[in-house]
Amino acid sequence: MTRWIDAHCHTEDAGSLDRARAAGVAAFVVVGCDLETSRRAVELAAVHDDVYATVGLHPHEANRLDAEWDALVALARQGTKVVGVGEAGFDLFYEHSPREEQARAFAAQIELAHELDLPLVIHSRDAWDATFAALDSGGVPRRTVFHCFTGGRPEAAAALERGCTLSFSGIVSVKTADELRAAAAITPADRLLVETDAPYLAPVPHRGKPNEPAFLPYVGAAVAAARDESAETVAAITTANATEMFGLVAR
Ligand SMILES: [Zn+2]
Numbered sequence: 711m712t713r714w715i716d717a718h719c720h721t722e723d724a725g726s727l728d729r730a731r732a733a734g735v736a737a738f739v740v741v742g743c744d745l746e747t748s749r750r751a752v753e754l755a756a757v758h759d760d761v762y763a764t765v766g767l768h769p770h771e772a773n774r775l776d777a778e779w780d781a782l783v784a785l786a787r788q789g790t791k792v793v794g795v796g797e798a799g800f801d802l803f804y805e806h807s808p809r810e811e812q813a814r815a816f817a818a819q820i821e822l823a824h825e826l827d828l829p830l831v832i833h834s835r836d837a838w839d840a841t842f843a844a845l846d847s848g849g850v851p852r853r854t855v856f857h858c859f860t861g862g863r864p865e866a867a868a869a870l871e872r873g874c875t876l877s878f879s880g881i882v883s884v885k886t887a888d889e890l891r892a893a894a895a896i897t898p899a900d901r902l903l904v905e906t907d908a909p910y911l912a913p914v915p916h917r918g919k920p921n922e923p924a925f926l927p928y929v930g931a932a933v934a935a936a937r938d939e940s941a942e943t944v945a946a947i948t949t950a951n952a953t954e955m956f957g958l959v960a961r
Contacts, residue, residue: 711734712734712927712930712941712942712945713734713736713945713949714734714735714736714904714926714927714930714945714948714949715735715736715737715738715739715903715904715948715949715952715953715958716730716735716737716738716739716904716905716906716908716923716926717739717855717857717877717903717904717905717948717952717955717956718739718741718797718831718857718858718877718879718903718905718906718907719738719739719740719741719905719906719907719908719923720740720741720743720747720907720908720909720910721738721740721906721908721909721922721923722740722750722754726908726922726923726924727758727760727761727923729922729923729924730922730923730924730926731760732924733923733924733925733926733927734926734927734945735923735924735926736760736949737760737761737762737952737953737958738758738760738761738762738923739762739763739764739793739794739905739952739956740754740755740761740762740763740764741763741764741766741794741796741797741831741857742763742764742765742766742797743766743767743768743770743771743797744767744768744771744774744778745767745774745778745781745782745785748763748764748765748766748782748785749785751763751764751765752765752785752789752790752791752792755789755790755791755792756790756791761791762791762792762793762956762958763789763791763792763793764792764793764794764795764796764797764831765782765785765786765789765792765794765795766782766794766795766796766797766798766819766831767779767782767798767815767819768797768798768801768833769798769799769800769801769806769807769812769815769816769833770801770804770806770807771806771807771815772807772808772811772812772814772815772816773807773808773811775811775814775815775818779818783822786822786826786828787826792828793828793829793956793957793958794823794828794829794830794831794855794956795819795822795823795826795828795829795830795831796819796823796830796831796832796833796857797831797832797833797857798815798816798819798820798830798831798832798833799812799816799832799833799834799837799841799844800812800813800816800833800834800835800837800840800841800844801833801834801835801836801837802835802836802837802840803835803836803837804835809840812840813840813844816841816844817844817847817848820844820845820848820849820851821848823851823854824848824849824851827851827852828851828853829851829853829854829855829955829956830851830853830854830855831855831857832854832855832856832857832874833857833858834856835860838861838865838868842868842869842872845872846872850872850873850874852873853875853955854872854873854874854875855874855875855876855877855903855955856869856874856875856876856877857877857879857905857907858877858878858879858881858905858907858911859876859877859878859879859890859893860881860890861889861890861893862889862890862892862893863889863892863893863896865893866893866896866897867896870897870898870901874901875901875902875903875951875955876893876894876897876901876902876903877903877904877905878890878894878902878903878904878905878929878932878933879904879905879906879907879911879913879929880906880907880911880912880913880914880916880917880921880925880928880929880932881911882894882913882929882932882933882936883913883914883928883929883931883932884914884917885914891932891935891936892936894933894936894937895936895937895938897937899947900947900951901951902933902944902947902948902951903948903951903952903955904926904929904930904933904944904948905926905929906921906922906923906925906926906929907921908920908921908922908923908925909921909922912925913925913928913929913932914928914932915928916928927941927945930944930945930948933948
């Protein structure tokens with residue numbers, strides 16, 4: 711069976727992990743968005759060999775920085791199988807937290823990724839300039855991934871020239887996403903990841919339903935079509951990239 715790694719999901723229930731395993735998903739990076747979800751991700755990783763966790767503060771929750779930061783740092787330091795910092799960045803579409811708070815939380819997490827030499831997992835929505843400016847001022851961590859990359863070729867080029875990896879979600883399967891597919895097509899093989907972002911963003915043919923990691927092969931197939939490669943090729947390169955990016959073997 712073709713083997714995939716879900717580089718970004720928020721899945722917590724054992725049933726959907728099992729369905730994904732049956733569909734060929736060999737590992738899961740379960741991403742924290744605040745202290746509570748980061749703790750739960752670490753706990754889930756402790757009981758499933760194939761689950762890994764990140765610890766971070768989503769831009770929506772950036773206004774919790776002062777309240778949660780010390781505990782988040784402690785969790786990132788001591789949590790076994792913590793393989794990344796984030797998701798972190800800017801969301802200027804919703805702006806649930808004020809922009810200045812988002813900037814402060816992102817800067818702190820860029821610094822933490824450097825300090826712990828962990829991958830930085832970026833969420834960026836309607837915020838390319840702010841995101842790149844923050845990266846340029848904090849320095850791009852050695853391993854940095856744009857989760858659910860939604861840009862076109864210019865944004866892909868800007869991220870790639872900074873050494874970042876692009877992770878594609880089910881949005882790449884949507885009919886209108888030609889510019890995103892063009893970005894997937896120009897992404898070098900060693901900078902490519904696939905993810906579900908479950909329970910959000912179900913791929914075609916499951917649009918509108920709750921997403922789950924079992925649908926990752928549909929994402930992979932859409933990325934493969936955009937790149938004019940086979941699904942097996944995309945599975946092989948993205949599995950190798952995720953393994954290296956998140957250090958999945960070493961831990
Ligand atoms: Zn996410």
